[in-house]
Structure formats: structure tokens, C-alpha cells
Amino acid sequence: MRHYTPHQASVQALRQHLQAIGMQRVVLVQPSVYGFDNQCLLDALAELGDSARGVAVAPREVSEAQLKVWHAAGVRAIRVNLQSSGNEDVASACNELSYWSERVCHLGWSIQLYMAYPVLQAVSTHLSRLPGSFVLDHFAMVPFSATASQDDGLLLRLAESGRIFVKLSAPYRLADAQWARAWARHLVSHAPQGVLWGSDWPHTARDAGVPALEPSPFRMVPTQTIQQDIGRWLMDGDEQQQVLVKNPARLFGWASD
Numbered sequence: 001m002r003h004y005t006p007h008q009a010s011v012q013a014l015r016q017h018l019q020a021i022g023m024q025r026v027v028l029v030q031p032s033v034y035g036f037d038n039q040c041l042l043d044a045l046a047e048l049g050d051s052a053r054g055v056a057v058a059p060r061e062v063s064e065a066q067l068k069v070w071h072a073a074g075v076r077a078i079r080v081n082l083q084s085s086g087n088e089d090v091a092s093a094c095n096e097l098s099y100w101s102e103r104v105c106h107l108g109w110s111i112q113l114y115m116a117y118p119v120l121q122a123v124s125t126h127l128s129r130l131p132g133s134f135v136l137d138h139f140a141m142v143p144f145s146a147t148a149s150q151d152d153g154l155l156l157r158l159a160e161s162g163r164i165f166v167k168l169s170a171p172y173r174l175a176d177a178q179w180a181r182a183w184a185r186h187l188v189s190h191a192p193q194g195v196l197w198g199s200d201w202p203h204t205a206r207d208a209g210v211p212a213l214e215p216s217p218f219r220m221v222p223t224q225t226i227q228q229d230i231g232r233w234l235m236d237g238d239e240q241q242q243v244l245v246k247n248p249a250r251l252f253g254w255a256s257d
Helices: 011-021 039-051 062-074 090-107 117-127 154-159 176-191 223-233 237-252
Strands: 026-029 053-056 073-083 110-114 133-135 165-170 195-197
Touching: 011 039, 011 223, 026 039, 039 053, 039 062, 039 073, 053 062, 053 090, 053 223, 062 073, 062 090, 062 223, 073 090, 073 237, 090 110, 090 117, 117 154, 154 165, 165 223, 165 237, 176 223
Parallel strands: 026 053, 053 073, 073 110, 110 133, 133 165, 165 195
Antiparallel strands: none
């Protein structure tokens, strides 16, 4: 059962967003509210063509044939979302990671992880031993109550591997967004090869006062704020080229020029 219902976000609106922030490529991530129904994602990929890649959500019983159909459509990753369901069971998380690594690694896909930071801490050793690439959503859900100088070293160790990426996205989803720049600089300055960036458009939100089946308004995130964040988090052309172009090209199968 879904916890909220987002308003409609069209491909036309997405194109306008990309043009406004100066981006030519996009990775579409299946939201929790659609469950295993990836049709909206697939329709958008078909309309956007090679400029887009997709991150799907699938049940364990998905067939190999279906995965290959999705691959042809532009899907290049599976999303494992433990955060939305509140699943913080470490054994369950390790099991999910092992299962999906075995299922999609041979396709060249990555696995996008949305989980609480304490869960990531608990599964990090297991994660590091698995084959394939992984993306840690939304600053890896690190608690922003601590500054980057107090990092326990976990995120840097993972990012330095070159196959586990921390995605700089949606600082407003975390406890205290004021630390976003410090954490971004901490990661990018030490391990740029393990960092991605995402706008989190269309900025969905769960409004506690809105019934689950009534469309909730999107967050208002001005284009200027997104552009300022990019400039503050990625300080020069080399960092922007690495994080915005080279890393996603390698991970999602685009040319890096």
C-alpha cells in the first residue's frame, strides 16, 4: 500500500527542467509509489531515447528474459529500497544485496540502495565484498547532525573503491541540510571517482496532512538553488566533468565525451 501519491510529472516538464539546469542526460529512478509497475518508467525511456537511462524496481521472481527486455529499453540498474518500508533488518539487507548482485551483475547493471545509514554501516563489509557497482542514494542517508570532519571514514572508503558511488542528491530529505556542502566537498575532494549527482526532480514530498491517495504537492526547489548547489559542491571544471559526465557515463553506459 502506498504512503503518498505524487502529482503527475510529464516528460515535457522533465525536458524543461533539464534545459533549465543545463543537463543533456538523465537517469530516471522508479519511485516507491509505483511498486513493481515500471510501465511509466519504460514509457519515459522510450520517449527520451538514448539521453535517458532507467533504474527499475523488480520482484525476486522477475525472469532473465524480462531483465533483458528492460536492458534493451534503457534500464541499467535495480533499486533496493529499504528506507520507504522502514526495513532496518541487517540480515534482510545483506540477503537483498547478495541476491540482486547475483541477478544483475552479469548485465553490467548497478544496484541503487536507499537505506538508513545505520543499516549501511552494518552491511558495509558485506557490500564491499560483492561484485558489481552500487549507488548510495541521497548522501547515503548520512546523519547531517555531524560535520564531515567527524566522518568515521566509511563513505570515503566505499567511494574510493571506484565501484560504490555516493549520490549527492536531495539534501532536504536529511536531518539538517546545512551540512550538505561540507559533506559534498569532503567526498569530492578525496574520492571524486566515487561520487554522482542528482537533482531529485520532481522533488516529491510526503505531506502528513494529505491522505495517501490524494496527490501531494511537489517541493518547491528553485532552479537557481540547484545550480548554486552544483557550483558549491563541485568547485571546478575537472570536478564537474568527473561527477556529472565521466562517472555516470561509466556506470550507465554512455559515451563520456
